[in-house]
Amino acid sequence: MPRILVVYGTRPEAIKLAPVVTALRRTHCFETVVAVTAQHRLMLDQVNEIFGIRPDHDLDLLRDRPNLTGITAGTIEGIEPLLAKHKPDMMLVQGDTTTVFAAALAAFYAQVPVAHLEAGLRTSHRYDPYPEEINRRLATVLASLHLAPTSNARRNLEHEGVDPASIHVTGNTVIDALLQVHGMHLPTTEPALDRIGGAERLILVTSHRRENWGAPMERIGRAVARLARRYPQAKVLLPAHLNPIVRESLLPPLEGLDNVVVTAPLDYVDMAHAVAASTIVLTDSGGVQEEAPSLGKPVLVLRETTERPEAVEAGTVALVGTDEDRIVDTASELLDEPDRYFEMARAVNPYGDGRAADRVVAALGAHFGLREPPEEFIAPVETEAEAESRRHRRAGAPAMHPALAHLWWGAREQRQQRTAANSPQN
Known part of the structure; x- marks a missing residue:
């Protein structure tokens, strides 16, 4: 059974990875290990609590490393022993934070393949947004599996020379998260x-x-x-x-x-x-x-x-x-x-239809030869009659x-x- 190490550190990452963690655990086709860097502490914990996710490892980086250099170094140092302990078959990261880049670099050093969720987003301005634009470009270079939310993101990746066979258009899991929260009927x-x-x-x-x-x-x-x-x-x-x-x-x-x-x-x-x-x-x-x-x-x-x-x-x-x-x-x-x-x-x-997490799991399964690759997400287009x-x-x-x-x-x-x-x- 392939072992997936899921790593995240901020509230946006937690929101978008929560449906994927839920879907991975529901399939019983993967062993899932969750590690958080706590690049966002309070806001990260709130999201994990809402979705019922209890991380297996918490690096609690922000306590001693409040700047980008410290977060980068601390993530690499903190993830390295987890890679040695769990020997994952793949690491899954999401988005464009410093946690994403540093964790992917640590995985590369350990020769562990990386799956990058929300891959292919670009502004083509290296300092806008800062540091996210460079973080996600570097994550692309380090990743083996690219989970693009839209066809536009796919085109960005292909333009940069990424192997089309390694790209899957999944839709964005942020819509899955909204639907899950709706189903919980939680009050404000x-x-x-x-x-x-x-x-x-x-x-x-x-x-x-x-x-x-x-x-x-x-x-x-x-x-x-x-x-x-x-x-x-x-x-x-x-x-x-x-x-x-x-x-x-x-x-x-x-x-x-x-x-x-x-x-x-x-x-x-x-x-x-x-x-x-x-x-x-x-x-x-x-x-x-x-x-x-x-x-x-x-x-x-x-x-x-x-x-x-x-x-x-x-x-x-x-x-x-x-x-x-x-x-x-x-x-x-x-x-x-x-x-x-x-x-x-x-x-x-x-951006999505609420089935992105299932497509992500299917793409991971296809990577390991466990199932067919998912059908790609196609964004709806409103007709003049509908308008x-x-x-x-x-x-x-x-x-x-x-x-x-x-x-x-x-x-x-x-x-x-x-x-x-x-x-x-x-």
Whole structure:
């Protein structure tokens, strides 16, 4: 039975690997060992708890190694003895974090093949995003099996000379994770979410990326403050990253604005509900770019580039960068013009269909000669007839996976119930 060592360290990795770990254990065709570096400590633990994953090994790196150099060295040093102990037939890593690159390098040193989930994402700008762009390029060089989320990612890999036979297009497991969380029927736990219940319109904002630290993030903060003043009946929800550099840049312009709700980072369940309840999303996060279109939410990406161009091409995501006026003008256009909003809230999700984890397991099985390779994920394309049909039913839920539509309606009903509860008549 092939032994798979699954390694991850951050919340996004945990979210996207959780469905795969679940699927691997369900098949009983693989022995699965899970190791975490804890590059994110608290947020990582929250995700593992939600999905019922108890790591076999916890390197707890961030305690003593808070910077990129320390995380890289600590991951290599921590993974090396695990490779010697378990002698895995393959290591599975996900995405573009420092944990991914360093763990893959440690596996290469031990001559253990690497499977790279979410392979092939590119901006072609080495410092944007930083350090993720280089991390994922290096992971590609080190990997033997490339699990690309989309056909565009496959093309990127083939353009770089990767053997097409080693690439499988699986869809993105972030959609699988959303569906699993929906099926758990977990309530929200952040009390501040009740404060947004009476808002007819909710602007959800997240910003934390290193390339935005300093002046770019200050511009984002000023833009959000202008939007809050321009739309006093709307609520702004900003789960602020705990990094002091982020908070010192982003939060000062928002002080004293009654319709701005700042919280600590939301756990995964609360964040899923917040996205579902939102009107528009402003973010520099990669994962949110994938999740929000699944729920019919227009996304303004607070970056100059994106490694996820599929939603931009589909029209559900717009790159606005960090220019203050551009952020305000684009968000205002969506909030003021229903036709423009409708065009972006199309919910044609190019990233997944909820079966990516099964395709990943099938690809691993095919690598070891245990089963046939999976059929590739093909992103849906909305027809003109479907678009016209939805144009006449704007008040209804967007076209999406039935379970995600249920999450959308549930968030809407919660908002309506909170609105009624906060009414002066009650």
